[in-house]
Amino acid sequence: MRLGFEGKVALVTGAGSGIGAAVSRQLAEEGAEVVIADINAEAAEETVAVIRSNGGRARNFTVDVTDAAAVERLIDFTVQQCGGLDMAVNNAGIDGARKPTADYPLDIWHKSMNVNLNGVFYCMKYEIPAMLAGGGGAIVNMSSVLGSVGLPFSAAYTAAKHGVLGLTKVAAIEYARMGIRINAVGPGWIETTLLSEHSEASGSRRMAALQPMGRRGTPEEVASLVCFLLSEQAAFITGSCHLVDGAYSAH
Numbered sequence: 641m642r643l644g645f646e647g648k649v650a651l652v653t654g655a656g657s658g659i660g661a662a663v664s665r666q667l668a669e670e671g672a673e674v675v676i677a678d679i680n681a682e683a684a685e686e687t688v689a690v691i692r693s694n695g696g697r698a699r700n701f702t703v704d705v706t707d708a709a710a711v712e713r714l715i716d717f718t719v720q721q722c723g724g725l726d727m728a729v730n731n732a733g734i735d736g737a738r739k740p741t742a743d744y745p746l747d748i749w750h751k752s753m754n755v756n757l758n759g760v761f762y763c764m765k766y767e768i769p770a771m772l773a774g775g776g777g778a779i780v781n782m783s784s785v786l787g788s789v790g791l792p793f794s795a796a797y798t799a800a801k802h803g804v805l806g807l808t809k810v811a812a813i814e815y816a817r818m819g820i821r822i823n824a825v826g827p828g829w830i831e832t833t834l835l836s837e838h839s840e841a842s843g844s845r846r847m848a849a850l851q852p853m854g855r856r857g858t859p860e861e862v863a864s865l866v867c868f869l870l871s872e873q874a875a876f877i878t879g880s881c882h883l884v885d886g887a888y889s890a891h
């Protein structure tokens with residue numbers, strides 16, 4: 641399916657690895673110029689290099705999404721260097737602690753909330769005016785299957801990902817008549833660095849094997865859904881969360 645991203649500008653946070661890198665590669669393959677934003681400059685540079693070696697267009701920008709002023713500079717950079725902003729994927733995220741709620745460490749709670757929820761808010765805060773100035777756009781916020789169901793011992797991550805759904809719904813309603821569509825995506829267990837670190841620490845490798853499909857998803861399987869939601873093929877889809885979880889949450 642051609643998604644018609646030729647001449648469009650896209651921004652992806654957390655684009656240095658995993659799902660964000662796969663989304664960036666697909667956006668570039670479909671013709672978009674992509675700003676690769678990540679706290680890890682080396683990883684972002686690698687995604688840029690892969691896209692360029694495949695004939696695509698990409699630039700990198702080092703950003704910590706928990707720093708609102710830095711996020712504002714990222715959007716300014718995108719508009720100035722690429723001529724506008726048509727699509728954004730607010731994907732940067734981190735795992736949290738594996739502790740029951742009463743024992744959950746405060747510092748990890750705040751860090752998880754900062755990256756996984758505040759970071760998404762800061763991005764939308766500056767992306768939306770840039771999109772309005774260009775006549776509209778589309779945003780996908782990366783939630784999780786844990787934005788829809790709870791998992792014991794993951795209070796901060798689960799709460800933040802539920803929060804991303806709330807933010808997505810509110811903003812989608814606010815800008816529905818102004819040409820901006822805003823959706824969330826909820827991946828299940830996906831094969832990325834985040835999961836590998838998580839699995840070694842908590843045994844979730846075993847949990848992933850118990851998923852209905854008997855395997856984890858791939859970053860590319862998430863990227864296909866994200867790119868569809870960003871495209872005109874999804875013109876009447878806004879304000880909703882779309883799972884890509886191999887039936888994990890269907891139990």
Ligand SMILES: NC(=O)c1ccc[n+]([C@@H]2O[C@H](COP(=O)([O-])OP(=O)(O)OC[C@H]3O[C@@H](n4cnc5c(N)ncnc54)[C@H](O)[C@@H]3O)[C@@H](O)[C@H]2O)c1
Pocket residue numbers: 653654655656657658659660677678679680683703704705706731732733734755782783784785826827828829830831832833834835
């Ligand atoms: N892997 C899974 O199973 C899974 C499941 C559901 C949701 N998700 C979500 O998908 C998103 C991507 O995760 P992934 O699995 O690709 O992980 P990943 O660790 O491979 O990639 C995350 C990227 O975000 C970047 N990042 C982290 N903190 C940042 C910050 N403060 N500012 C800017 N960049 C930052 C990292 O450097 C990294 O490149 C996350 O929001 C995650 O919560 C992942």
